[in-house]
Amino acid sequence: MAKTIKKGERISNGVERVINSDTIKYLGKQVKVSGWVDSVRSHGKIIFIDLRDMSGIVQLVNTSDIAKEIRPEWVIEAVGKVSKRPPNMVNPKIETGKIEISIENLKVLSKAKTLPFSINGGGYEINEEKRMKYRYLDLRRKRMKRNMIERQRVIQFIRDFLQKDSFIEIETPILTKSTPEGARDFVVPSRMQPGKFYALPQSPQQYKQLLQIAGFERYFQIAHCLRDEDPRGDRQPEHTQLDLEMSFVEQKDVMRLTEDLFINLVKKLYPEKKIQEIPFPRLTYEKAMKKYNTDRPDLCKNKNNPDLLAFCWVIDFPFFEKDDKNKWTFTHNPFSAPKPEFMNSLLKKKNIKNILTTQYDIVLNGSEIGGGSIRNHESKALEAVFEIIGYKKKDIKDKFGHMLTAFQYGVPPHGGIACGLDRFLAMMLGEKSIREVIAFPKTGDSRDLMMDAPSEISEEQLKELKIKVIKKSKK
Amino acid sequence: MAKTIKKGERISNGVERVINSDTIKYLGKQVKVSGWVDSVRSHGKIIFIDLRDMSGIVQLVNTSDIAKEIRPEWVIEAVGKVSKRPPNMVNPKIETGKIEISIENLKVLSKAKTLPFSINGGGYEINEEKRMKYRYLDLRRKRMKRNMIERQRVIQFIRDFLQKDSFIEIETPILTKSTPEGARDFVVPSRMQPGKFYALPQSPQQYKQLLQIAGFERYFQIAHCLRDEDPRGDRQPEHTQLDLEMSFVEQKDVMRLTEDLFINLVKKLYPEKKIQEIPFPRLTYEKAMKKYNTDRPDLCKNKNNPDLLAFCWVIDFPFFEKDDKNKWTFTHNPFSAPKPEFMNSLLKKKNIKNILTTQYDIVLNGSEIGGGSIRNHESKALEAVFEIIGYKKKDIKDKFGHMLTAFQYGVPPHGGIACGLDRFLAMMLGEKSIREVIAFPKTGDSRDLMMDAPSEISEEQLKELKIKVIKKSKK
Numbered sequence: 001m002a003k004t005i006k007k008g009e010r011i012s013n014g015v016e017r018v019i020n021s022d023t024i025k026y027l028g029k030q031v032k033v034s035g036w037v038d039s040v041r042s043h044g045k046i047i048f049i050d051l052r053d054m055s056g057i058v059q060l061v062n063t064s065d066i067a068k069e070i071r072p073e074w075v076i077e078a079v080g081k082v083s084k085r086p087p088n089m090v091n092p093k094i095e096t097g098k099i100e101i102s103i104e105n106l107k108v109l110s111k112a113k114t115l116p117f118s119i120n121g122g123g124y125e126i127n128e129e130k131r132m133k134y135r136y137l138d139l140r141r142k143r144m145k146r147n148m149i150e151r152q153r154v155i156q157f158i159r160d161f162l163q164k165d166s167f168i169e170i171e172t173p174i175l176t177k178s179t180p181e182g183a184r185d186f187v188v189p190s191r192m193q194p195g196k197f198y199a200l201p202q203s204p205q206q207y208k209q210l211l212q213i214a215g216f217e218r219y220f221q222i223a224h225c226l227r228d229e230d231p232r233g234d235r236q237p238e239h240t241q242l243d244l245e246m247s248f249v250e251q252k253d254v255m256r257l258t259e260d261l262f263i264n265l266v267k268k269l270y271p272e273k274k275i276q277e278i279p280f281p282r283l284t285y286e287k288a289m290k291k292y293n294t295d296r297p298d299l300c301k302n303k304n305n306p307d308l309l310a311f312c313w314v315i316d317f318p319f320f321e322k323d324d325k326n327k328w329t330f331t332h333n334p335f336s337a338p339k340p341e342f343m344n345s346l347l348k349k350k351n352i353k354n355i356l357t358t359q360y361d362i363v364l365n366g367s368e369i370g371g372g373s374i375r376n377h378e379s380k381a382l383e384a385v386f387e388i389i390g391y392k393k394k395d396i397k398d399k400f401g402h403m404l405t406a407f408q409y410g411v412p413p414h415g416g417i418a419c420g421l422d423r424f425l426a427m428m429l430g431e432k433s434i435r436e437v438i439a440f441p442k443t444g445d446s447r448d449l450m451m452d453a454p455s456e457i458s459e460e461q462l463k464e465l466k467i468k469v470i471k472k473s474k475k
Numbered sequence: 476m477a478k479t480i481k482k483g484e485r486i487s488n489g490v491e492r493v494i495n496s497d498t499i500k501y502l503g504k505q506v507k508v509s510g511w512v513d514s515v516r517s518h519g520k521i522i523f524i525d526l527r528d529m530s531g532i533v534q535l536v537n538t539s540d541i542a543k544e545i546r547p548e549w550v551i552e553a554v555g556k557v558s559k560r561p562p563n564m565v566n567p568k569i570e571t572g573k574i575e576i577s578i579e580n581l582k583v584l585s586k587a588k589t590l591p592f593s594i595n596g597g598g599y600e601i602n603e604e605k606r607m608k609y610r611y612l613d614l615r616r617k618r619m620k621r622n623m624i625e626r627q628r629v630i631q632f633i634r635d636f637l638q639k640d641s642f643i644e645i646e647t648p649i650l651t652k653s654t655p656e657g658a659r660d661f662v663v664p665s666r667m668q669p670g671k672f673y674a675l676p677q678s679p680q681q682y683k684q685l686l687q688i689a690g691f692e693r694y695f696q697i698a699h700c701l702r703d704e705d706p707r708g709d710r711q712p713e714h715t716q717l718d719l720e721m722s723f724v725e726q727k728d729v730m731r732l733t734e735d736l737f738i739n740l741v742k743k744l745y746p747e748k749k750i751q752e753i754p755f756p757r758l759t760y761e762k763a764m765k766k767y768n769t770d771r772p773d774l775c776k777n778k779n780n781p782d783l784l785a786f787c788w789v790i791d792f793p794f795f796e797k798d799d800k801n802k803w804t805f806t807h808n809p810f811s812a813p814k815p816e817f818m819n820s821l822l823k824k825k826n827i828k829n830i831l832t833t834q835y836d837i838v839l840n841g842s843e844i845g846g847g848s849i850r851n852h853e854s855k856a857l858e859a860v861f862e863i864i865g866y867k868k869k870d871i872k873d874k875f876g877h878m879l880t881a882f883q884y885g886v887p888p889h890g891g892i893a894c895g896l897d898r899f900l901a902m903m904l905g906e907k908s909i910r911e912v913i914a915f916p917k918t919g920d921s922r923d924l925m926m927d928a929p930s931e932i933s934e935e936q937l938k939e940l941k942i943k944v945i946k947k948s949k950k
Contacts, residue, residue, distance in 0.1 A: 017723055034723045036690065036885055054641075054692040073885040077723075110852065112885035136881050139689035148691065152644050159631070166529075168627050170914050174649060174675070174699055174713055175661070175921075177928040186650070187932055187940070188661050188675065191703055192920050195944045196929035200649070200663070206926070207915060214614035215511060216623065217529040224649055224699070228666055238649055248492055248509045248552075377585065402925055406611050410511055410548040410587035439645050440682060445667050446650075450877055451681070453652040454671035457662055465662070469670045471941045 015079060021055035021095050026082045033058060033101065034077045034109070036140070040070050049103075051078070054145075058096045059085075062103040073112035079105040128435070133449040135440055147437050150269075151425055155222055157265050158242055165257070167218040167244065172207035174224070178399070179206055182330075184228035186237070194466035200226040203418055205335060206403060208245040209375055212414040213406050220244040222421070231444040234433050236422070238442070242370075245416030251358055251374055254415050255313060258362060258370065262311060270428055276301060276310040280362070284316040298366030306430055312363050319346070319357040320388060327390055328352060332359045334385050335403075336373035337415075346384050362419070369424045372417025379407045490554060496530035496570050501557045508533060508576065509552045509584070511615070515545055524578075526553070529620075533571045534560075537578040548587035554580040603910070608924040610915055622912050625744075626900055630697055632740050633717055640732070642693040642719065647682035649699070653874070654681055657805075659703035661712070669941035675701040678893055680810060681878060683720040684850055687889040688881050695719040697896070706919040709908050711897070713917070717845075720891030726833055726849055729890050730788060733837060733845065737786060745903055751776060751785040755837070759791040773841030781905055787838050794821070794832040795863060803827060803863050807834045810857070810878075811848035812890075821859050837894065844899045847892025854882045 018031040035053035042048075047067040049060040060078055070076065080101040091097035117126045119140045131138040138144060159169065178185045178199040185199035201207075203225050211219045223243045229235055246254060259280055266273055281299065288297050295317070300310035319338055323329045330336075338346045342355040358374040376382050382404065386396045396404075422434035435441040442448050462468065493506040510528035517523075522542040524535040535553055545551065555576040566572035592601045594615045606613040613619060634644065653660045653674040660674035676682075678700050686694045698718040704710055721729060734755055741748055756774065763772050770792070775785035794813055798804040805811075813821045817830040833849040851857045857879065861871045871879075897909035910916040917923050937943065 034887070036887075052690070054690060075885045075887050109888055110882075110886045113883050115884060134884075136685040136688045137884055139686070139691070145690070148645055149643060152638075155644070156634070156638065159634070163627075163631065168624060169630070170623055170627070171699070171715060173915050173917075173923065174701060175917070175928065176923065177926040177930060178932065184666070184939075185936075186663050186673075187936065188663055188929075189942075190921070190929035191659070192706075193922070193929050194946050195931065197932045198661075198929045199932075210611040210925075211614070211914070213611045215527070215529060215620070216614070224646070226649060231667075240646060398927075398930075402927065407585075408588050409590060409609075409612055410550045411585045412509070412511075412550050413584055439686070440648050442648075442650070446665070447668070448648065448651065450685070451652040452873075452877065453650065454663075454665035454668050454673045455652060455873075456670065457653065457672045457674075461660075461662065464659075466944060466946045467664075468943045468945050469941060470943050471669050 017077075019055040020051060020053045020058040023058050023082050023101065024096055024099055027084065027099060028082065030079060030081050030104070031101065032077065032079045033060075035075070037070055037072050037074045037076060039072060040067075042068065048100075049076075051076070056096065057094050059091075059100040060103050061100050062106070064103075067103065067106060070106075070108070071112065073115060074108055075110040075112070077107045077109055078103045129443065129449055132435075132441065132443065135450045139439065144436070147425075147429055147431065148439060150429055151421075151437055153269055154265065154425055154428070155421065157269055158220075158261065159222070161261055161264060162218075162220045162244065165218070167220045168216060169221055170211060170216065170219055172201070172204040172221065172223070174200060176201050176207075186226050186228045189465045189467050191465050202227050203241065204243050205333070208243060208416060209335065209377075209403070209414065210406055212245055212247045212375075213409065213411050215247075215412075217247040217412070218244075219246075219416075223418075228446075231446075234435070235444070236434060236438065236441055237446045239434070240421045242419045242421055243416070244418075245414060247412040247414045249374075249413070249415055251315075251360060251415065254372055254374075254417055255360055258372075258417050258419070259311075262362075266309060266428075273307045273309055273428075276308055277312075280311040280313055282313040282315055285314055285318065286316065288314050294366075295361065296363045296366055296368050298363075300365050310365050314361045314363060315359070316356050317359045317361075318353065319355040319359075319385075320352050328388050330385065330389060332357060332361075332371060333373055334389065335375050335382070337376040337381070343378075343381060346381055346388075349384055349388055352388055358415070360417070362417075364424070364427060367423055367427065368420075369427075370417055370419030372415060374413070374415035377407055377411040377413065379404045382407070492552075494530040495526060495528045495533040498533050498557050498576065499571055499574055502559065502574065503557065505554060505556050505579070506576065507552065507554045508535075510550070512545055512547050512549045512551060514547060515542075517543065524551075526551070531571065532569050534566075534575040535578050536575050537581070539578075542578065542581060545581075545583070546587065548590060549583055550585040550587070552582045552584055553578050604918065604924055607910075607916065607918065610925045614914065619911070622900075622904055622906065623914060625904055626896075626912055628744055629740065629900055629903070630896065632744055633695075633736065634697070636736055636739060637693075637695045637719070640693070642695045643691060644696055645686060645691065645694055647676070647679040647696065647698070649675060651676050651682075661701050661703045664940045664942050666940050677702050678716065679718050680808070683718060683891060684810065684878070684889065685881055687720055687722045687850075688884065688886050690722075690887075692722040692887070693719075694721075694891075698893075703921075706921075708919075709910070710919070711909060711913065711916055712921045714909070715896045717894045717896055718891070719893075720889060722887040722889045724849075724888070724890055726790075726835060726890065729847055729849075729892055730835055733847075733892050733894070734786075737837075741784060741903075748782045748784055748903075751783055752787075755786040755788055757788040757790055760789055760793065761791065763789050769841075770836065771838045771841055771843050773838075775840050785840050789836045789838060790834070791831050792834045792836075793828065794830040794860075795827050802865055805860065805864060807832060807836075807846060808848055809860050809864065810850050812851040812856070818853075818856060821856055821863075824859055824863055827863060833890070835892070837892075839899070839902060842898055842902065843895075844902075845892055845894030847890060849888070849890035852882055852886040852888065854879045857882070 015032040035051045038050040038052035047062045050057050080103040085100050123141050175198040187197040190196045204223050221243045226238050288295050302308050320328045321331050336357045339356045345351045345355050361371040425437040426434045490507040510526045513525040513527035522537045525532050555578040560575050598616050650673040662672040665671045679698050696718045763770050774787050777783050795803045796806050811832045814831045820826045820830050836846040900912040901909045
């Protein structure tokens, strides 16, 4: 029988807390358990409480009136004896389904109001803005817990795989310099150098190349990348990528390494899934466009089978294309090398539309999950790229002078790839949106509804930064 | 004999490159090696080249005139036969000291100008701004390579240790909301909501607490934290911390976990070091100040022994102190709980100066390497903290409404710690400055001399962000 219900005071009887899934090891013994009340059921005089913690559910039993006060999502701590359930009460669906705990002492650690939505079930039917506002409740959902755990498993698998293969993870800065990567930079005003700004990294592209020049022949990083993009589909202002770079390699080496990584990852973590074709088929951009009318072809031969994974590579992309102002721009990455047979065209800036890049994109069931290239490490060739896309000599020096200088001190042939982990994870877990695999995602227009960011800052802060807001949002 | 020296073309004879340290396995066989020319020595007609790659040095031997062109730091690729060195030529100091490679085919992949400074030796004597400007060359230094490798080893040890102990690593956002942590926030203007700003995280404090409310009972993250601080000593605008948080714990639990982590880390990775006292001694703030006149006492009994590690804990700090305007401010963390016996004083806002916090700082040889606390999860008590430090009701609601709301839905008792990895690493590696253990550090006034950041942004960017620079820096 529960002796006390008292809020805020913890039981300090020397008994260490046992996590729910471990209670089965304590049959006949007294244990202390803690967690959230998942449900309360009253059968006549007997109260059954399903107690939820990170490890799972355990059933508490009590006959006192006091336990009747308990409501779902309250946080409680209970001491009691572990005993076998009567045979007809066994629940084969849960790990602790053969036992229950008879409460001897029960304390309420924290009460809870009725949640704004149910955390049972998938939750897809709930208004997503509401789910995001109360993300800390939405994450109590079994599916969301699984997604976060799977996210860590995948990332840790990648780390282990690459470290065993002599890769070293190196952290690169968040406060950096603007670099052209096809999207807008987020910028950060400098207080100490008024009028100047840092840019947040769209990718560690330049740093990883400089690390090759430094002699770290096999670099990787689980990197946070930030892009100030217009709202479109399933994008996020922040995403996580596996970024890697290798020296003394050719296209085939980076592709082989990447392919090995994905094959091993799927076999180890998702053995129920089947990779349709190994080695991954390779298509030229031209062929992909002709045959599938997209550079992200979905080669999956059975669209009804969610466990069938059709990876493929797309290669031989044009290096340049015309933008909407009829000016040349790069299709993928200005730091890529052209295919060797087009180096002369690039240096002479001739036949620009025919120049092919060493770019390789990896596509899974019609979604691009990564892309990379062999890098251009010839100063002159890199300058030619920037000239073709319309940079003036002075701009090139201001923006990329450090790269061109670095190339003069002994640069190994190098190349790499970056793979978007959010999209890959969503596909592995059968989620349609990457927001389902990110702990604290933002809305399509980049708002954090839980924290209420972005938000206004004080006049004092603006003054210190020596900037002024010209026009305020009406939102 | 070298047949060709040709720049830019790789040898494609089907021989896979062998890394330098592996060449000893190929005695009598032909191998292809690649790397940087560490040194060239000419002994009469014979040229000796020390070739450096990520794995180490191997000696190449050649008698042709062509090899004489080779200069230090050029990147080359060589094919040749591995043979034993004459006994008098053996170099016991390097792994490959018993063998050498007779060059049959040599290619220059990239030439190098004379470096702006020597990369042999420690490099401490070189002007540090110069080292930072050419960081990609400075990182070629043996010491800097070691530091980066050790950094990864330490971080991976921590990840493995915590994952084995049921912790889950969860990534929290970079674009977030301003929160009071004792330093200025870096802010990011929002293009989509003009006039509003994101803040970069000074720590994941609120997210990790919300993850406890979500039921992730054991969270950690190797987190990038950003603080816009005034130049002072060895600070960096970005630092890396081990951030962790646990539910259903008391002060002793977090302290024990942290202590176990450091003890195991030192024993495994730095067995030559000795921890002076285990368990780590605990001092109250009052005692530390009285006896050592500092809250970071250096308890080391032999200051001449760099391998002697004197860890200690400092506890029982005052929660509040008066700032220079004679207003109350928090000493450590506004989200901390007071010690239980002071909860009433806090709620009544009485005897403010006597209120002690549950804060615990971990100190190593006189440097603070981490700090944490049990958190305040009572809405009213958290409101009282913010009222004492001068926040108005409306400000509290605007800034922390989400936390106060979250506390209404079932919050477990929780606490955690954050440890600065840069400082700890510097101490383990005998480095005086944390800049020596960061791949791309910034200057004291937060400039990146290699990338030239911060820098000016275009009028177009400013216009899109709806902000205006009031006063430009003269730098």
